[in-house]
Amino acid sequence: MRALPVRVDAVLVQALIAAALSFAHLHDLALAAGQDGWKA
Secondary structure (H helix, E strand, C coil), X not given: CCHHHHHHHHHHHHHHHXXXXXXXXXXXXXXXXXXXXXXX
16 A cells, blocks of 8 residues: 555645646736735
8 A cells, every 4th residue: 555645745735836826826816906015
């Protein structure tokens, strides 16, 4: 049962990448809408 930990690690890496891209996209949208500082 070696495949399960590798699969879980791969899923976690993909989830972290997706979260970072989502945050960056929302941050860019907030900046485009004129929000700055901690709100963006």
